[in-house]
Amino acid sequence: MPTIVAQPYDYDLPTDGGVALIIIDMQRDFLDPGGFGEALGNDVSRLQAIVPTVQRLRQAFCDRNLLVIQTVEGHQADLSDCPASKRQRGRGTLKIGDPGPMGRILVLGEPGNSIIPELTPKPGELVIEKPGKGAFYATPLQKMLQAHGITHLIFTGVTTEVCVQTTMREANDRGYECLLVEDGTESYFPEFKQATLAMVQAQGGIVGWTATAEQVLAGL
Numbered sequence: 025m026p027t028i029v030a031q032p033y034d035y036d037l038p039t040d041g042g043v044a045l046i047i048i049d050m051q052r053d054f055l056d057p058g059g060f061g062e063a064l065g066n067d068v069s070r071l072q073a074i075v076p077t078v079q080r081l082r083q084a085f086c087d088r089n090l091l092v093i094q095t096v097e098g099h100q101a102d103l104s105d106c107p108a109s110k111r112q113r114g115r116g117t118l119k120i121g122d123p124g125p126m127g128r129i130l131v132l133g134e135p136g137n138s139i140i141p142e143l144t145p146k147p148g149e150l151v152i153e154k155p156g157k158g159a160f161y162a163t164p165l166q167k168m169l170q171a172h173g174i175t176h177l178i179f180t181g182v183t184t185e186v187c188v189q190t191t192m193r194e195a196n197d198r199g200y201e202c203l204l205v206e207d208g209t210e211s212y213f214p215e216f217k218q219a220t221l222a223m224v225q226a227q228g229g230i231v232g233w234t235a236t237a238e239q240v241l242a243g244l
């Protein structure tokens with residue numbers, strides 16, 4: 025059985041191709057100046073560092089004909105899927121739906137809502153639009169995974185402790201074997217990223233595993 029050397033112990037891959045790469049919210053809203061991330065007072069340049077690593081993992085999955093799913097956090101233009109509580113949260117300079125330098129903040133179809141050019145979805149790559157932090161809430165993700173016979177999920181993307189961790193926990197509760205790529209995820213807060221990795225690894229891997237991109241590539 026193919027195995028990835030991981031923390032807190034080795035992660036066994038399925039032999040039937042039932043593993044997918046999940047790339048969470050690598051969109052301009054979070055990585056580029058003028059988007060939602062910066063409106064909340066964050067230094068968005070921190071997140072750029074993982075782009076080549078995520079590209080490399082995506083290429084490796086494509087080369088092996090393994091499923092890649094990207095997610096985008098965004099709302100309908102009328103904000104009917106955005107709870108008032110979410111819109112008010114953060115007290116940023118710009119709220120969800122306000123016009124910003126890259127179009128309306130966190131609204132589907134706006135320039136700022138697009139995936140960064142380095143990771144523009146390839147033909148056949150699946151993209152999930154999600155109104156929440158978790159990618160299972162109000163989306164067809166679970167049906168999609170079931171249709172493709174996926175049992176194992178490798179997580180990358182941003183931000184580690186918000187949308188990535190939320191989705192990983194949702195997936196864990198649904199029975200998926202989850203692994204978070206240590207250098208394929210990033211946060212505006214380095215200490216939150218480290219804490220998330222530690223939380224995942226703790227208690228015998230209570231919500232999954234972590235490994236470096238190199239370890240994932242070596243085990244694929």
Ligand code: C5J
Nearest residue numbers: 049182183186187188
């Ligand atoms: C946030 C995300 N941080 N993709 N979204 O609001 O983590």
